[in-house]
Amino acid sequence: MRFFLFSRRGSALRENLEALCVALLAVLFIRTFIVQAFKIPSGSMLPTLQIGDYILVSKFAYGVKLPFTGKTLISGADPRPGDIIVFQYPKDPKVDYIKRVIAVAGDVVEIRDKKLLINKKSVPDPHATFKDPIIHPESLDLRDNFGPVTVPANSLFVMGDNRDNSHDSRFWGFVPFHAVKGKAWRLYWSWDINQPFFSWTRILSIRWRRIGRAVVDSGAPPTTFRPGAPPPSATFAPNPGSTPAVGFTDLLP
Numbered sequence: 001m002r003f004f005l006f007s008r009r010g011s012a013l014r015e016n017l018e019a020l021c022v023a024l025l026a027v028l029f030i031r032t033f034i035v036q037a038f039k040i041p042s043g044s045m046l047p048t049l050q051i052g053d054y055i056l057v058s059k060f061a062y063g064v065k066l067p068f069t070g071k072t073l074i075s076g077a078d079p080r081p082g083d084i085i086v087f088q089y090p091k092d093p094k095v096d097y098i099k100r101v102i103a104v105a106g107d108v109v110e111i112r113d114k115k116l117l118i119n120k121k122s123v124p125d126p127h128a129t130f131k132d133p134i135i136h137p138e139s140l141d142l143r144d145n146f147g148p149v150t151v152p153a154n155s156l157f158v159m160g161d162n163r164d165n166s167h168d169s170r171f172w173g174f175v176p177f178h179a180v181k182g183k184a185w186r187l188y189w190s191w192d193i194n195q196p197f198f199s200w201t202r203i204l205s206i207r208w209r210r211i212g213r214a215v216v217d218s219g220a221p222p223t224t225f226r227p228g229a230p231p232p233s234a235t236f237a238p239n240p241g242s243t244p245a246v247g248f249t250d251l252l253p
Contacts, residue, residue, distance in 0.1 A: 035059060036182065038086060038096065041193070044160035044167065045098060047129060048084070048215070050207070054189035055215060057086050061183035079104065079156055079177075081118075082127075084184040084215055087158075087175050098184065099158035099168050099175075100127060109157050110147035111170070120148075132164040142170045156180070184215040 040053040049055070059065075063076030079085055079101050089095040103109045103118055110117040113135050116125045138145040143164065151157050155174035160166025169175070192205035 035185070036086075037188070038098070039193075040098070043165060044162050045084070045100070046162040046165075048100075048127060048161045049098070049184075050190060050210070052191050052193040052205075052207075053187055053210065055187050056185050057182040058185045059182040061185075062177075062180060065178075079180060079183070085156075085158070085175075086181045086184065088179040088181065089172075090175060090179060091172055093179070096181065099160050099166070101156050102159050102169070103151050103157040105151050105153045105155055107151045107157070108148050109151065109169075110149075111142075111145060114144045114163065117148075127161045128159075128163050129161055130163055146170050154178075186215060187211060187213045 035056050036059055038055055038057055040049045040051055040055070043051055061076060062079060081101050081103060083101045084098065085101060086096055086098050089097045102116070108119050110120070114130060116123055116128070136144040149157075151174060154177045156177070157169045158175055159168040159170065187210050190207040190210040191202060195202040195205050
Protein backbone atom coordinates (compact mmCIF):
# COMPACT_ATOMS: atom_id res chain seq x y z
CA MET A 1 0.00 0.00 0.00
CA ARG A 2 2.81 2.41 0.93
CA PHE A 3 4.63 1.51 -2.29
CA PHE A 4 1.47 2.23 -4.25
CA LEU A 5 1.04 5.66 -2.63
CA PHE A 6 4.71 6.45 -3.19
CA SER A 7 4.39 5.46 -6.83
CA ARG A 8 1.35 7.69 -7.30
CA ARG A 9 3.10 10.62 -5.62
CA GLY A 10 6.22 10.07 -7.71
CA SER A 11 4.14 9.88 -10.86
CA ALA A 12 2.27 13.10 -10.00
CA LEU A 13 5.53 14.89 -9.21
CA ARG A 14 7.02 13.76 -12.51
CA GLU A 15 3.96 14.92 -14.42
CA ASN A 16 4.09 18.33 -12.72
CA LEU A 17 7.79 18.71 -13.52
CA GLU A 18 7.17 17.72 -17.14
CA ALA A 19 4.33 20.26 -17.41
CA LEU A 20 6.56 22.95 -15.88
CA CYS A 21 9.38 22.18 -18.30
CA VAL A 22 7.02 22.29 -21.27
CA ALA A 23 5.61 25.61 -20.06
CA LEU A 24 9.11 27.09 -19.63
CA LEU A 25 10.14 25.89 -23.09
CA ALA A 26 6.97 27.40 -24.57
CA VAL A 27 7.67 30.75 -22.88
CA LEU A 28 11.28 30.68 -24.09
CA PHE A 29 10.18 29.84 -27.63
CA ILE A 30 7.56 32.61 -27.69
CA ARG A 31 9.99 35.15 -26.24
CA THR A 32 12.74 34.20 -28.69
CA PHE A 33 10.81 33.84 -31.93
CA ILE A 34 7.33 35.36 -31.61
CA VAL A 35 6.81 38.22 -29.15
CA GLN A 36 8.70 39.90 -26.32
CA ALA A 37 7.55 42.32 -23.63
CA PHE A 38 9.23 45.68 -23.01
CA LYS A 39 8.56 48.80 -20.98
CA ILE A 40 9.21 52.47 -21.79
CA PRO A 41 11.29 54.22 -19.10
CA SER A 42 12.14 57.46 -20.93
CA GLY A 43 10.52 60.14 -23.07
CA SER A 44 12.48 59.89 -26.32
CA MET A 45 9.40 58.59 -28.19
CA LEU A 46 6.84 61.01 -26.74
CA PRO A 47 4.03 61.49 -27.49
CA THR A 48 3.69 58.22 -29.43
CA LEU A 49 4.94 56.16 -26.49
CA GLN A 50 4.46 57.41 -22.95
CA ILE A 51 6.78 56.82 -20.00
CA GLY A 52 5.27 53.79 -18.27
CA ASP A 53 3.89 52.15 -21.42
CA TYR A 54 4.37 48.39 -21.64
CA ILE A 55 4.45 47.03 -25.17
CA LEU A 56 4.73 43.79 -27.08
CA VAL A 57 7.30 43.56 -29.85
CA SER A 58 6.91 41.21 -32.81
CA LYS A 59 10.09 39.14 -33.12
CA PHE A 60 9.21 37.67 -36.52
CA ALA A 61 8.15 40.84 -38.35
CA TYR A 62 11.55 41.05 -40.03
CA GLY A 63 12.28 37.34 -40.16
CA VAL A 64 13.27 34.65 -37.67
CA LYS A 65 16.76 35.02 -36.21
CA LEU A 66 19.02 32.54 -34.48
CA PRO A 67 19.37 33.50 -30.79
CA PHE A 68 22.66 35.08 -29.63
CA THR A 69 24.07 35.28 -33.17
CA GLY A 70 21.62 37.56 -34.99
CA LYS A 71 21.81 35.33 -38.07
CA THR A 72 18.56 35.11 -40.03
CA LEU A 73 16.98 31.65 -40.25
CA ILE A 74 13.87 32.71 -42.19
CA SER A 75 13.85 35.95 -44.15
CA GLY A 76 11.05 38.47 -43.63
CA ALA A 77 10.19 42.00 -44.64
CA ASP A 78 12.81 44.72 -44.33
CA PRO A 79 12.25 47.61 -41.90
CA ARG A 80 10.65 50.58 -43.63
CA PRO A 81 10.60 54.30 -42.86
CA GLY A 82 7.93 54.90 -40.24
CA ASP A 83 8.38 51.55 -38.47
CA ILE A 84 9.06 51.67 -34.73
CA ILE A 85 11.77 49.15 -33.93
CA VAL A 86 13.57 47.75 -30.89
CA PHE A 87 17.28 47.17 -31.37
CA GLN A 88 20.55 46.67 -29.55
CA TYR A 89 22.22 50.02 -28.94
CA PRO A 90 25.31 49.95 -31.20
CA LYS A 91 27.53 51.48 -28.51
CA ASP A 92 26.43 48.92 -25.90
CA PRO A 93 24.63 45.80 -27.26
CA LYS A 94 23.46 44.89 -23.75
CA VAL A 95 21.11 47.88 -23.84
CA ASP A 96 17.90 47.94 -25.90
CA TYR A 97 16.69 51.12 -27.60
CA ILE A 98 13.43 51.95 -29.34
CA LYS A 99 13.25 54.49 -32.17
CA ARG A 100 11.46 55.17 -35.45
CA VAL A 101 13.06 54.24 -38.77
CA ILE A 102 13.69 57.41 -40.78
CA ALA A 103 15.79 56.16 -43.68
CA VAL A 104 17.12 52.90 -45.10
CA ALA A 105 20.20 51.81 -47.05
CA GLY A 106 21.08 54.17 -49.89
CA ASP A 107 19.03 57.10 -48.60
CA VAL A 108 20.74 60.45 -48.05
CA VAL A 109 19.65 62.01 -44.75
CA GLU A 110 19.90 65.69 -43.95
CA ILE A 111 18.36 67.99 -41.33
CA ARG A 112 18.25 71.74 -41.80
CA ASP A 113 16.77 73.88 -39.04
CA LYS A 114 14.81 70.87 -37.75
CA LYS A 115 13.40 70.09 -41.21
CA LEU A 116 13.96 66.52 -42.43
CA LEU A 117 15.25 65.97 -45.96
CA ILE A 118 15.60 62.56 -47.59
CA ASN A 119 17.52 62.38 -50.87
CA LYS A 120 17.67 66.20 -50.91
CA LYS A 121 13.87 66.53 -50.76
CA SER A 122 11.73 67.70 -47.87
CA VAL A 123 9.53 64.81 -46.74
CA PRO A 124 6.44 64.60 -44.50
CA ASP A 125 7.43 64.01 -40.88
CA PRO A 126 4.06 63.66 -39.12
CA HIS A 127 5.32 61.81 -36.05
CA ALA A 128 7.98 64.35 -35.10
CA THR A 129 7.34 66.54 -32.07
CA PHE A 130 9.33 69.68 -31.27
CA LYS A 131 9.21 71.45 -27.90
CA ASP A 132 12.17 73.80 -28.26
CA PRO A 133 11.79 76.57 -30.89
CA ILE A 134 15.48 77.46 -30.62
CA ILE A 135 17.58 76.23 -33.55
CA HIS A 136 20.94 74.71 -32.63
CA PRO A 137 23.77 75.35 -35.12
CA GLU A 138 25.81 72.38 -36.27
CA SER A 139 28.80 73.81 -34.43
CA LEU A 140 26.92 73.33 -31.14
CA ASP A 141 25.49 69.85 -31.73
CA LEU A 142 23.77 67.80 -34.42
CA ARG A 143 20.23 68.03 -33.09
CA ASP A 144 18.77 70.56 -35.56
CA ASN A 145 21.36 70.64 -38.34
CA PHE A 146 22.85 67.38 -39.53
CA GLY A 147 24.38 65.78 -42.60
CA PRO A 148 24.04 65.04 -45.38
CA VAL A 149 25.01 61.39 -44.80
CA THR A 150 24.26 58.30 -46.85
CA VAL A 151 22.87 55.27 -45.02
CA PRO A 152 25.22 52.34 -45.70
CA ALA A 153 24.15 48.87 -46.84
CA ASN A 154 22.31 46.70 -44.31
CA SER A 155 21.79 49.66 -41.99
CA LEU A 156 19.07 52.02 -40.76
CA PHE A 157 18.92 55.66 -39.69
CA VAL A 158 16.59 56.09 -36.69
CA MET A 159 15.29 58.95 -34.57
CA GLY A 160 12.97 59.39 -31.61
CA ASP A 161 9.64 61.15 -32.16
CA ASN A 162 10.55 63.60 -29.39
CA ARG A 163 13.16 65.17 -31.65
CA ASP A 164 14.47 67.76 -29.21
CA ASN A 165 15.10 65.13 -26.52
CA SER A 166 16.20 61.96 -28.24
CA HIS A 167 19.63 60.33 -28.33
CA ASP A 168 19.58 58.68 -31.75
CA SER A 169 21.36 58.22 -35.09
CA ARG A 170 22.17 61.91 -35.25
CA PHE A 171 24.58 61.41 -32.36
CA TRP A 172 25.83 57.82 -32.53
CA GLY A 173 25.33 56.58 -36.12
CA PHE A 174 23.44 53.81 -37.88
CA VAL A 175 21.68 50.65 -36.71
CA PRO A 176 22.88 47.46 -38.43
CA PHE A 177 20.17 45.05 -39.52
CA HIS A 178 21.50 42.26 -37.30
CA ALA A 179 20.94 44.44 -34.20
CA VAL A 180 17.19 44.79 -34.83
CA LYS A 181 15.16 42.71 -32.34
CA GLY A 182 11.69 43.35 -33.70
CA LYS A 183 8.88 45.74 -34.54
CA ALA A 184 6.78 47.45 -31.87
CA TRP A 185 3.31 45.92 -32.08
CA ARG A 186 0.81 46.59 -29.32
CA LEU A 187 0.40 48.23 -25.90
CA TYR A 188 -0.68 45.80 -23.19
CA TRP A 189 -0.36 48.06 -20.13
CA SER A 190 0.26 51.71 -19.26
CA TRP A 191 0.57 53.70 -16.02
CA ASP A 192 2.66 56.35 -14.30
CA ILE A 193 5.82 54.56 -13.12
CA ASN A 194 6.88 57.65 -11.17
CA GLN A 195 4.16 56.99 -8.60
CA PRO A 196 4.94 54.70 -5.62
CA PHE A 197 4.33 51.11 -6.67
CA PHE A 198 2.13 50.11 -3.73
CA SER A 199 -0.14 53.16 -3.75
CA TRP A 200 -3.58 54.30 -4.85
CA THR A 201 -1.95 57.00 -6.98
CA ARG A 202 -0.21 54.30 -9.03
CA ILE A 203 -3.52 52.45 -9.50
CA LEU A 204 -5.36 55.64 -10.38
CA SER A 205 -2.67 56.49 -12.93
CA ILE A 206 -3.57 53.49 -15.13
CA ARG A 207 -4.14 54.75 -18.68
CA TRP A 208 -7.03 52.48 -19.60
CA ARG A 209 -7.58 54.04 -23.01
CA ARG A 210 -4.07 53.15 -24.14
CA ILE A 211 -4.25 49.47 -23.20
CA GLY A 212 -4.72 47.24 -26.23
CA ARG A 213 -3.87 49.90 -28.80
CA ALA A 214 -1.63 49.16 -31.74
CA VAL A 215 1.58 51.14 -31.31
CA VAL A 216 1.04 53.01 -34.58
CA ASP A 217 -2.30 54.25 -33.19
CA SER A 218 -0.98 55.38 -29.82
CA GLY A 219 0.11 58.87 -30.80
CA ALA A 220 -1.05 62.12 -29.28
CA PRO A 221 -1.19 65.85 -30.06
CA PRO A 222 0.41 67.35 -33.16
CA THR A 223 3.75 69.11 -33.25
CA THR A 224 4.01 71.83 -30.61
CA PHE A 225 6.50 73.90 -32.60
CA ARG A 226 6.51 73.77 -36.38
CA PRO A 227 10.00 73.84 -37.94
CA GLY A 228 10.43 76.89 -40.14
CA ALA A 229 8.83 79.30 -37.69
CA PRO A 230 11.20 82.07 -36.61
CA PRO A 231 12.91 81.34 -33.28
CA PRO A 232 12.05 83.68 -30.41
CA SER A 233 15.68 84.44 -29.71
CA ALA A 234 19.03 84.43 -31.48
CA THR A 235 20.67 82.80 -28.47
CA PHE A 236 21.33 79.09 -28.29
CA ALA A 237 20.46 76.84 -25.36
CA PRO A 238 22.15 73.53 -24.51
CA ASN A 239 20.20 70.50 -25.67
CA PRO A 240 19.01 68.37 -22.72
CA GLY A 241 18.38 65.48 -25.07
CA SER A 242 21.88 65.32 -26.52
CA THR A 243 23.24 63.35 -23.60
CA PRO A 244 23.01 59.55 -23.82
CA ALA A 245 19.92 58.02 -22.22
CA VAL A 246 18.67 54.48 -22.21
CA GLY A 247 15.75 54.50 -24.60
CA PHE A 248 14.29 51.14 -23.73
CA THR A 249 14.40 48.53 -21.00
CA ASP A 250 13.66 44.84 -21.38
CA LEU A 251 11.02 43.58 -18.96
CA LEU A 252 12.36 40.06 -18.91
CA PRO A 253 15.77 39.03 -17.53
